[in-house]
Amino acid sequence: MRFGLVVNPVAGLGGRVGLKGSDGAAVQEKARALGATPRASERAALALSELRSRLGGDEITVLTAAGAMGADAVAAAGLVPDVRYEPGDPTTPADTVRAATVLAPQVDLLLFAGGDGTARDVLDAVGRTVPVLGVPTGVKMHSAVFGATPRAAGEAAALMAAGGVRLREAEVMDLDEDAVRTGRVSARLYGHLRVPDIPVRVQQRKMGSSITDPSAVSGIAAELAARTGPSGLLVLGPGGTTRAIAAALGADVPVMGVNVLTGDRRVAAADVSATELEALVRASPAWIAVTPIGGQGFLLGRGNQQISPAVLRAVGPDRFVVVATEAKLASLGGRPLLVDTGDEDLDHELRGYLPVLTGHGRFAMYPVR
Missing domain, CATH: 3.40.50 (Rossmann fold)
Known part of the structure; x- marks a missing residue:
C-alpha cells in the first residue's frame, strides 16, 4: 500500500491551556503565549512507528507534505518521506486542503493528524474518493474518523494493508468552537468520510447526553x-x-x-x-x-x-x-x-x-x- 500523511501542525495546541480548541490564528497565538507546545507531529510519528513495527520499513511508502505538515513525522518514525507538497509558512487550513487534494489520487489510505477542523478540511478536499483515517491530535474530536489513540491508528492502517478490512461511512462533525468557549455546545453533521471499520481501534462519534437521572x-x-x-x-x-x-x-x-x-x-x-x-x-x-x-x-x-x-x-x-x-x-x-x-x-x-x-x-x- 501507498500511504499519505497530512499533519496539521497546530492541532490540539489549545487543549492543555484550556482554550477548548485551536482553530484560528488568534487562538493559536494565545495558546503559545500561555506556554502551549505543538504535539501533532509527535503523535503522527507515533502512529507511523506502530505501522512500521507491524509491516516493516521496506513495505511502507509514505507520500506527504514538507516539514511540519508531514515529512518531519515520517522521518521521526524512521521512514523516508516522499514529499509531494510544499506548504506556506505559517501553514493554514488551505494548505491542508491542497495537500490532501494532491496526495489523495496517489495513495491507498490517507492518514491525517489533527482534530475535527482538520477532518472537515480533508472532507472538503477528498470527499469519498479515498479511504482516510485520522491520527487524534486535536482537543475534542467528536467525529468518528479518528483512531482511538495514535498507536491504534497505526495498527488500523497496518490491518488495512494486510487486507480484508471493510470500510464504513463515518461522520465528520462541525463544532462551533466560539460557542463552546461560551459554554454552549453546538455541533452539526458536516459530512462523511470512508474509514476502516475496525471497532475499538477507530473511535465512534460523540453522542448527545441523555437526560440525567x-x-x-x-x-x-x-x-x-x-x-x-x-x-x-x-x-x-x-x-x-x-x-x-x-x-x-x-x-x-x-x-x-x-x-x-x-x-x-x-x-x-x-x-x-x-x-x-x-x-x-x-x-x-x-x-x-x-x-x-x-x-x-x-x-x-x-x-x-x-x-x-x-x-x-x-x-x-x-x-x-x-x-x-x-x-x-x-x-x-x-x-x-x-x-x-x-x-x-x-x-x-x-x-x-x-x-x-x-x-x-x-x-x-x-x-x-
Missing part, C-alpha cells in the same frame, strides 16, 4: 462529598454529568472546561489550565472525577487535556474516580472505556477494570483500554 446524580454527589471531606479539593472534568454533580453540591460551573471545588463546595477555580491545575493539586489534597464522553467512552484525552499526566500522577490512582449514570454506561453497548493521555506508561497503568460510581454506594466494574 436526578437521584443518581445526587447519590454520586453525596459519595464524592464524603470522599473529599471538608478540606480536600474536588476536580471535575467537563460534561453535563459533572456539571449536574456540581449543581447537586451547590456550585455552578461551566459545562465545558475543568473546574475545582473546595471542601465546602465553593468554586476554587473555573476553567483551569493544566499548569494551574497541577499547582492546585500539589498544594492541597485532591480528588479527580471524570465522566466518559457519551457514545465514545473516552475518560481522558478528549476535551479534558488539562487533566494532564503530571496532574494525574500528583493526585494518584486512588483518588481518581470515574462517574456515570447506569444509563450512560448502558449507552456504550459494552464497548470499553478509553484513555489517551499522551503518556503511554500512564495509559497502560489505567488499563484493566475500574469501578464506576453510578450512585450513592453503587458501583459497576467496567473495562478500560
Whole structure:
C-alpha cells in the first residue's frame, strides 16, 4: 500500500491551556503565549512507528507534505518521506486542503493528524474518493474518523494493508468552537468520510447526553462529598454529568472546561489550565472525577487535556474516580472505556477494570483500554 500523511501542525495546541480548541490564528497565538507546545507531529510519528513495527520499513511508502505538515513525522518514525507538497509558512487550513487534494489520487489510505477542523478540511478536499483515517491530535474530536489513540491508528492502517478490512461511512462533525468557549455546545453533521471499520481501534462519534437521572446524580454527589471531606479539593472534568454533580453540591460551573471545588463546595477555580491545575493539586489534597464522553467512552484525552499526566500522577490512582449514570454506561453497548493521555506508561497503568460510581454506594466494574 501507498500511504499519505497530512499533519496539521497546530492541532490540539489549545487543549492543555484550556482554550477548548485551536482553530484560528488568534487562538493559536494565545495558546503559545500561555506556554502551549505543538504535539501533532509527535503523535503522527507515533502512529507511523506502530505501522512500521507491524509491516516493516521496506513495505511502507509514505507520500506527504514538507516539514511540519508531514515529512518531519515520517522521518521521526524512521521512514523516508516522499514529499509531494510544499506548504506556506505559517501553514493554514488551505494548505491542508491542497495537500490532501494532491496526495489523495496517489495513495491507498490517507492518514491525517489533527482534530475535527482538520477532518472537515480533508472532507472538503477528498470527499469519498479515498479511504482516510485520522491520527487524534486535536482537543475534542467528536467525529468518528479518528483512531482511538495514535498507536491504534497505526495498527488500523497496518490491518488495512494486510487486507480484508471493510470500510464504513463515518461522520465528520462541525463544532462551533466560539460557542463552546461560551459554554454552549453546538455541533452539526458536516459530512462523511470512508474509514476502516475496525471497532475499538477507530473511535465512534460523540453522542448527545441523555437526560440525567436526578437521584443518581445526587447519590454520586453525596459519595464524592464524603470522599473529599471538608478540606480536600474536588476536580471535575467537563460534561453535563459533572456539571449536574456540581449543581447537586451547590456550585455552578461551566459545562465545558475543568473546574475545582473546595471542601465546602465553593468554586476554587473555573476553567483551569493544566499548569494551574497541577499547582492546585500539589498544594492541597485532591480528588479527580471524570465522566466518559457519551457514545465514545473516552475518560481522558478528549476535551479534558488539562487533566494532564503530571496532574494525574500528583493526585494518584486512588483518588481518581470515574462517574456515570447506569444509563450512560448502558449507552456504550459494552464497548470499553478509553484513555489517551499522551503518556503511554500512564495509559497502560489505567488499563484493566475500574469501578464506576453510578450512585450513592453503587458501583459497576467496567473495562478500560
